[in-house]
Amino acid sequence: xxxxxxxxxxxxxxxxxxxxxxxxxxxxxxxxxxxxxxxxxxxxxxxxxxxxxxxxxxxxxxxxxxxxxxxxxxxxxxxxxxxxxxxxxxxxxxxxxxxxxxxxxxxxxxxxxxxxxxxxxxxxxxxxxxxxxxxxxxxxxx
Numbered sequence: 001x002x003x004x005x006x007x008x009x010x011x012x013x014x015x016x017x018x019x020x021x022x023x024x025x026x027x028x029x030x031x032x033x034x035x036x037x038x039x040x041x042x043x044x045x046x047x048x049x050x051x052x053x054x055x056x057x058x059x060x061x062x063x064x065x066x067x068x069x070x071x072x073x074x075x076x077x078x079x080x081x082x083x084x085x086x087x088x089x090x091x092x093x094x095x096x097x098x099x100x101x102x103x104x105x106x107x108x109x110x111x112x113x114x115x116x117x118x119x120x121x122x123x124x125x126x127x128x129x130x131x132x133x134x135x136x137x138x139x140x141x142x
Contacts (some may be wrong), residue, residue, distance in 0.1 A: 003026030004088060004096040011093070023092045032085025040068045049076060053115045057122040065130050074115075075136045077108050081138060109141055 042049045044067035047060060054061070068075045081104050088097035119127045136142065 001098075004091060004093050007093045007096050008091045020092060024090050027086045027089025030082050030089055032086075034079045034081070034083025037068065037072075037082060038076050041079060042074035044068050045076075053111070053118060055118060061118075061121045061122060063126055063130065065134070066069075070134070072137045073131060073137050074095070074108075074112055074138070077112065078137050081105075081108065091127055105139070105141075108138055112136065112141055124136065 024038055025038060045064045046066050084100055084104055085097060088100050116131065118125075120131075123130075
């Protein structure tokens with residue numbers, strides 16, 4: 001985030017033509033949309049939403065497939081991705097937008113693979129069927 005602030009300051013100081021209001025407004029829309037998607041995922045999943053991948057199934061774990069999970073398999077990750085890219089569009093930071101896109105996508109590619117392996121182990125055929133019909137909506141991550 002320090003790099004994003006530095007990029008913003010340098011561009012404002014030396015190249016303010018790069019800062020377009022329409023891009024910033026689109027970024028603000030992304031920040032708000034991403035936050036709403038992520039918070040909706042948290043509220044829908046309740047105690048099943050965690051910030052770490054579980055490797056042991058707890059008795060209270062259930063497969064959440066209703067609400068926003070009906071349309072997106074990992075809405076918390078999708079919301080965070082939209083939010084983080086929105087922050088860089090809001091600041092009109094093209095360099096950090098590209099860098100954050102690559103780093104965030106790589107993180108989600110690896111994280112989702114590990115998490116889905118565990119979900120298949122926990123919920124078996126139920127999760128396999130759910131995953132087959134519900135997309136991640138994150139580009140290039142099936």
